[in-house]
Amino acid sequence: MASLLRDLRYAGRMMRRNPGVTAAVLLCLALSIGANTAVFSVVNAVLLRDLPYRDPARIVMVWNRFLGQDQPRLELSDLELMDLREQVQSLADVAATRPGLFNLTGDGDDPELLVGVRVSANLFQLLGVEAAVGRTFLPEEDDPGRGDVAILSHGLYERRFNSDPSVIGRKVLISDKAYTVVGVTPPDFYFRRKPRDLWLPLVVDRAEPTPRDERYLEVYARLKPGVTLERAQADLDGVARRLATANPGAYPPDSGYGLTLTSYPEEVVGT
DSSP states (O other), rough: HHHHHHHHHHHHHHHHOHHHHHHHHHHHHHHHHHHHHHHHHHHHHIIOOOSSSSGGGGGEEEEEEEGGGEEEEEOOHHHHHHHHHOOTTTTTEEEEEEEEEEEEEEEEOOOOEEEEEEEEETTTHHHOOOOEEOOOGGGGSSSSSSSOEEEEEEHHHHHHHHTOGGTTTOOOETTTEEEEEEEEETTTOOTTOOOOOOOEEEOOOOSSSSOOOOOEEEEEEOTTTOOOHHHHHHHHHHHHHHHHHTTTTTOOGGOOOOEEEEHHHHHOOOH
């Protein structure tokens, strides 16, 4: 201990004699510790801990591919979403999303620009996520004329509404349209690595879907129990061949058309 104390006193004298070097060393230590802490926080959130969903390894994404047009990953159209739901037997559930920006006004506060996403009513069920307050969407709430409900992120619930549970059932004005708040997501919930403030129903008119070549939907699915990625990909390959045969105008023979399946956890943490 006596030797240690002598070393510490000597180090203290040297630091006082060389304040510039001391400041540089302390700055390097602070930056290194801060960077390591930040990196570990990210790694812990997306690699060491499971994603905040039920059985996340069975969640996948589905993409169009047109290799002849150098487009290995392309969103899906309304009709292609309906094709997946009807024809792919290895998928237990299929949902679509469309991100967007929305303006929140009213409530006596300043207008706020929100990062939101429109989703199929079954998305939360597919992910296995329950609302922290209120509920998630009902099956019929993405039907035409029924999409006037909203789910808030937990951050928006705290920031804008002071964590007041009475916000459930209240109407809020979002991009000049009134929506009824029905739920709040859990505090640890996140989606595709990006913060989302707001969740609204994605209304797809099954009677009048958009044309097959208007592709704007990110599509998610859950594999049926016991189904592997390889088997599901084989099913998608068969569906793609049938679609190309039945719709040569949308999928020309030289387009290299197909459907691609990717693991959702890999989408989140792969890079």
